[in-house]
Amino acid sequence: MKRSFYDGIIRDLKDQGFRLTKVRMAIIEELDRAKKPLSAGELIGLLKKRGLGPHKTSVYREIAFMLEQEIINRLSFGERQDRFELAALEHHHHAICKVCGEIEDIACSEGIRQIEEMLGKQKFKVSGHLIEFFGLCTSCQQSS
Amino acid sequence: MKRSFYDGIIRDLKDQGFRLTKVRMAIIEELDRAKKPLSAGELIGLLKKRGLGPHKTSVYREIAFMLEQEIINRLSFGERQDRFELAALEHHHHAICKVCGEIEDIACSEGIRQIEEMLGKQKFKVSGHLIEFFGLCTSCQQSS
DNA sequence: AAATCTAATGCAACTAAGTTGCGATAAGAT
DNA sequence: ATCTTATCGCAACTTAGTTGCATTAGATTT
Numbered sequence: 301m302k303r304s305f306y307d308g309i310i311r312d313l314k315d316q317g318f319r320l321t322k323v324r325m326a327i328i329e330e331l332d333r334a335k336k337p338l339s340a341g342e343l344i345g346l347l348k349k350r351g352l353g354p355h356k357t358s359v360y361r362e363i364a365f366m367l368e369q370e371i372i373n374r375l376s377f378g379e380r381q382d383r384f385e386l387a388a389l390e391h392h393h394h395a396i397c398k399v400c401g402e403i404e405d406i407a408c409s410e411g412i413r414q415i416e417e418m419l420g421k422q423k424f425k426v427s428g429h430l431i432e433f434f435g436l437c438t439s440c441q442q443s444s
Numbered sequence: 445m446k447r448s449f450y451d452g453i454i455r456d457l458k459d460q461g462f463r464l465t466k467v468r469m470a471i472i473e474e475l476d477r478a479k480k481p482l483s484a485g486e487l488i489g490l491l492k493k494r495g496l497g498p499h500k501t502s503v504y505r506e507i508a509f510m511l512e513q514e515i516i517n518r519l520s521f522g523e524r525q526d527r528f529e530l531a532a533l534e535h536h537h538h539a540i541c542k543v544c545g546e547i548e549d550i551a552c553s554e555g556i557r558q559i560e561e562m563l564g565k566q567k568f569k570v571s572g573h574l575i576e577f578f579g580l581c582t583s584c585q586q587s588s
Numbered sequence: 589a590a591a592t593c594t595a596a597t598g599c600a601a602c603t604a605a606g607t608t609g610c611g612a613t614a615a616g617a618t
Numbered sequence: 619a620t621c622t623t624a625t626c627g628c629a630a631c632t633t634a635g636t637t638g639c640a641t642t643a644g645a646t647t648t
Contacts, residue, residue, distance in 0.1 A: 321644075375522075378574050406559070596644085609630090612627080
């Protein structure tokens with residue numbers, strides 16, 4: 301619990317009368333350490349490894365709370381489960397290796413903004429997008 | 445059952461010894477008529493309306509079969525359910541209205557190909573992508 | 589340090605989407 | 619008409635997530 305952006309989150313929570321529970325802090329830490337979006341199931345596993353053993357209900361409720369507080373964002377990679385990452389990160393997309401699951405961040409580019417502009421001209425008001433690339437990362441290309 | 449691309453599908457199925465059941469044909473028709481990706485649940489509803497009342501297991505198995513035969517493609521809009529559309533359509537993306545659910549097709553553009561090329565240079569071999577835009581369609585903008 | 593307030597938790601039971609095994613049915617070739 | 623086997627229906631199961639309710643525990647107040 302040392303990183304700078306934690307401070308802002310903690311202050312906001314305290315100001316609104318929310319509590320700094322072990323699980324709440326641990327989820328933020330794990331999402332930060334993972335450096336990739338985690339599913340609820342993965343989070344439950346990581347928390348268990350730490351000795352915290354929250355009930356899955358609590359984890360799902362904590363996720364819902366953090367979404368509401370805009371501490372995290374919900375993503376979908378077309379799996380049946382949702383994934384979550386810290387909202388403090390700059391807006392970006394992902395390149396997901398279909399073999400090892402490695403996830404690389406990709407900046408949101410000019411090309412995507414162009415498409416949205418084009419949609420705007422067609423009178424569709426874009427408020428969000430879901431953009432993920434799938435394929436083979438460098439190391440999985442070599443080993444196959 | 446009049447459209448041209450149906451013929452190719454039917455021929456391919458017969459050639460491989462698969463059968464042209466009512467449900468199989470009806471699913472293709474409904475996906476064609478809908479002009480937008482349908483979920484398994486929606487398909488079951490539409491089939492029921494037609495008087496066919498296949499068990500959900502059969503519908504899921506038919507979907508799995510059609511995916512294997514590459515008659516349909518699986519898509520995800522970040523819902524908990526999958527959606528399916530006819531593979532005969534040209535590769536494209538979607539603009540989904542968050543209010544009325546209206547789905548508009550969008551051609552896959554140069555901007556996206558540029559991103560993939562950039563990833564290629566970074567040694568990530570792209571084999572697919574998931575690209576959907578969310579927002580408000582023309583008529584829902586007016587009524588709000 | 590104890591009392592207090594209520595945010596957060598645990599549990600059981602439930603839902604929705606999809607899957608599996610298996611015996612019964614029916615498409616369509618002979 | 620018969621036969622082969624693709625397809626179907628049912629029951630039971632799985633996975634991801636949700637809800638109601640009684641209990642516990644942060645953090646503030648006394």
